[in-house]
Amino acid sequence: MNVVSYRPELSELSYTFGGRPAVRRIQPGTIVEMYTEDCFAGRVRSVDDLPSRVCDFPYLNPVTGPFHVEGAEPGDTLALHFVSIEPARDWAVSATFPHFGALTPTHTTAMLAPTLPEVVWRYDIDAEAGVARYHARNGDFTVELPLEPMHGTVGVAPAASETRMTITPDTHGGNMDTPELRAGVTVYLNVNVEGGLFGVGDGHARQGHGEVCGTAVEAAMNTVVAVELIKGVATPWPAWRTTPT
Numbered sequence: 001m002n003v004v005s006y007r008p009e010l011s012e013l014s015y016t017f018g019g020r021p022a023v024r025r026i027q028p029g030t031i032v033e034m035y036t037e038d039c040f041a042g043r044v045r046s047v048d049d050l051p052s053r054v055c056d057f058p059y060l061n062p063v064t065g066p067f068h069v070e071g072a073e074p075g076d077t078l079a080l081h082f083v084s085i086e087p088a089r090d091w092a093v094s095a096t097f098p099h100f101g102a103l104t105p106t107h108t109t110a111m112l113a114p115t116l117p118e119v120v121w122r123y124d125i126d127a128e129a130g131v132a133r134y135h136a137r138n139g140d141f142t143v144e145l146p147l148e149p150m151h152g153t154v155g156v157a158p159a160a161s162e163t164r165m166t167i168t169p170d171t172h173g174g175n176m177d178t179p180e181l182r183a184g185v186t187v188y189l190n191v192n193v194e195g196g197l198f199g200v201g202d203g204h205a206r207q208g209h210g211e212v213c214g215t216a217v218e219a220a221m222n223t224v225v226a227v228e229l230i231k232g233v234a235t236p237w238p239a240w241r242t243t244p245t
Contacts, residue, residue: 002027006064007035010042013062014199017155017172019163022068022197028229035088036064036151036201038218044093047120047137051095061167061175063153065199069229072196077235078156079228080187080198085149085221092123092132092205092219101214116213123217125205132205132217145206149221150182152202152211155238159192166201173238177216179207185242190235200225 004026014020026032038044039061043054051060069078096116099106104116123145124133131144155173158164167175173189181187189198200223207216 001031002029003031003033005033008064010037013037013041014065015059015062015166016163017066017166017174017199018157018161018193018197020066020197022066022195025068025070025195026227027070028227030227031083032067032225032227034064034200034223034225036203036221036223037062038092038220039152039202039215040093040218042220044095044120045091047122050118050120051097052118058165061153061202063155063166063199063201066157066197067199067227068195068197069227070195072191072229073194074159074191075232075234076191077230077233078189078191078196078198079230080154080189081226081228082151082181082183082185082187083224083226085151085183085203085223087125087127087147087149087203087205088220088222090125092125092217093120094123094213094215094217095120096213096215102210102212123205125219145217148179148182148206149219150179150204150207151200151221151223152177152181152204152207152216154181154187154189154200155198156189156191157193157197166199171237175202176238177207177211179209181240185240188235188239
């Protein structure tokens, strides 16, 4: 069994699907052990690190990759079997932003409520206990939340030589933000260009059904993916299924 381990430098992270050369060329059937950064590329480390100050748009939501799968051609399907997804650090963060997310007015959705302020929360990740510890910003309240690691962003290069920001979901995958994308799940993505060029990122220690505040519990991950190539079968829209136990 062919195993490829890859830990990117910060300069090697990708912020688009498409428009980037492959970081590795792999054979179908390869097991890829990869490190992925959080949506802030590790720049938000404390409650004082406001994303608007430490992050540079559009350099948000990086993915590890892309990986070129030998023999993958348009009209084929990549099946990415997520073997394990484990937090890579003992902390994670979440944040709210003015004019971003479903809880606050945006440029497309007017609300009567005032805009949310920019606030950062830091969580302690205890992998051994299987919890993320939340700490309130205004008071002594804490609570332990079960770890449910998943990836918010998984995708391939779009068709027609397009380049899409990793924060954008579409037929190529991208920032899908479903809590169902966890270990034990297989993600099926249509191959649009030679090699497929898939990338993975945006790890979450846990997340509800969507990021209503604009973020989840954002965390770096150590992830293992088994890569399968399904020849001659197209997948027009991203799909996934849970592996039977």
